[in-house]
Amino acid sequence: MEFTLGQVAAILNGKVVGDENQKVSRLDKIQEGKRGGISFLSNEKYTSFIYETEATAVIVSNNFTPIKEVKTNLIRVEDAYTGFTQLLEAYAMMMKNSMVGIEEPSYIDASSQIGEQAYRGAFSYIGKNCKIGEAVKIYSHAHIGNRVQIGNNVIIHTGAKICADTVIGNNCEIHPGAVIGSDGFGFAPQPDGTYKTIPQIGNVILEDNVSVGANSTIDCATMGSTIIKKGAKIDNMVQIAHNVIIGENTVIASQTGISGSTEIGKNCVIAGKAGIVGHIKIADNTTIGANTGISKSILKSGTTLFGYIAMDMKKFLKSYTIFKKLDSIEDRIRELEKKQ
DSSP: OOEEHHHHHHHHTOEEESOTTOEEOEEOOGGGOOTTEEEEOOSGGGGGGGGTOOOSEEEEETTOOOSSOOOSEEEEESOHHHHHHHHHHHHHHHHHHHOOEEOSSOEEOTTOEEOTTOEEOTTOEEOTTOEEOTTOEEOTTOEEOTTOEEOSSOEEOTTOEEOTTOEEOTTOEEOTTOEEEEOOOOEEEOTTSOEEEOOOOOEEEEOTTOEEOTTOEEEOOSSSEEEEOTTOEEOTTOEEOTTOEEOTTOEEOTTOEEOTTOEEOTTOEEOTTOEEOSSOEEOTTOEEOTTOEEOSOBOSTTOEEETTTTEEHHHHHHHHHHHHTHHHHHHHHHHHHHHO
16 A cells, blocks of 8 residues: 555654655654654664655654754654554554455355455355354454354454354454363363363353454353453463353463463563463452463452462562572571581
């Protein structure tokens, strides 16, 4: 897609310093900018590149004052980083809206419904009795199981699997390889040491504006629903077990595992490789550090936890300073023991 600098400035509510009729068709890093590209400058570390870049235009904040001649065109906005983010969002939306129609071969059961402005990529599959909203994009090799409900403006990326009875709200995005609604890990131990499979007959509900990263898995409930509430963001390779509830606007980083029937509050931040046991509750606004193990409920809102097994962060840091000195402490104890 190609845009004039005047059109870009209009999107960002900015002002062009230079030739507003020049055109751009690409987003570039400022240090790699070439003709036809547009960059941005928000970090002072990269200021030198604005005098060298070959980009057609650079987005800058209104308070930017050049110390020598700038050869490129400038688009001045209130905040350059925010402006460039807005441009990325607009570009992504335009690219999304450009994908309309049906590629062959693809399959949709005659009993299923799909709204207008939808896109179905080659080898995508839609099962029986599905209800799919408007402007939904289903990319190649995606699988939509029976009785799935999907809202408007949803993106199902290549190779994602949406299992039977899943409910997905509006404006959600499921990235490549994610699996939504696979069986929960339900096995009953038997007297002879074997395990009997417990049928998993529930489903998964994703509310509006949820993002699920590549190769993440969200298991269906044993009964009832596994629920990811509106605005939650899940990174790549995250495991969410059966009957878990994730609160609004909670973010979960890569390789975290959350065991069954745990309830996590809203606006929580869970860093990478955290491990959370089942059947506990975590309060709103909780922050859990990387590699942290959570073995019991966190009931106080705003708690920050770090360490394995988790403890209060201040206590952990105090203990860690002692831990680093254990060698010297041990030597001192041995010297004292020799003197007795």
